[in-house]
Amino acid sequence: MSALAETLAAAQQRLEAVLLDGAAVPATLAHELRGLARNVGAERLADVVGRFESSLAAGDELLSAALVPDLLRESQHCIDFIAGRTLRQKV
Numbered sequence: 868m869s870a871l872a873e874t875l876a877a878a879q880q881r882l883e884a885v886l887l888d889g890a891a892v893p894a895t896l897a898h899e900l901r902g903l904a905r906n907v908g909a910e911r912l913a914d915v916v917g918r919f920e921s922s923l924a925a926g927d928e929l930l931s932a933a934l935v936p937d938l939l940r941e942s943q944h945c946i947d948f949i950a951g952r953t954l955r956q957k958v
Contacts, residue, residue: 872949875903879942884934894923900942907949912941 876901885892897920904913915937923928947953 869949871903872946875900875907875942875949876946878903879939881923882942883939884953885920892923892931893920894920897923900938904942904945907945909945912938912945915941 872881878896881897882892884908885896897916901913901916901920904910904916914936919931919934919938922934
């Protein structure tokens with residue numbers, strides 16, 4: 868796996884660990900994930916993470932929770948694409 872895919876996978880694993888513990892997601896983790904997405908050109912992931920980050924800042928727990936499945940799915944798509952496991956036109 869490439870260094871980019873490993874970095875993105877590590878951020879995703881930290882996010883999943885926080886969610887499994889039932890703890891609030893630190894804004895810094897969401898910000899880091901959004902930055903990683905932008906660095907690799909993953910526009911859809913960056914968009915979902917941006918909305919997630921905004922919902923955290925606004926204290927909107929319902930929206931934050933609703934965005935988690937999309938966030939994890941898009942993150943995994945990006946990891947798979949970067950690692951060469953899937954073909955996708957636009958991540």
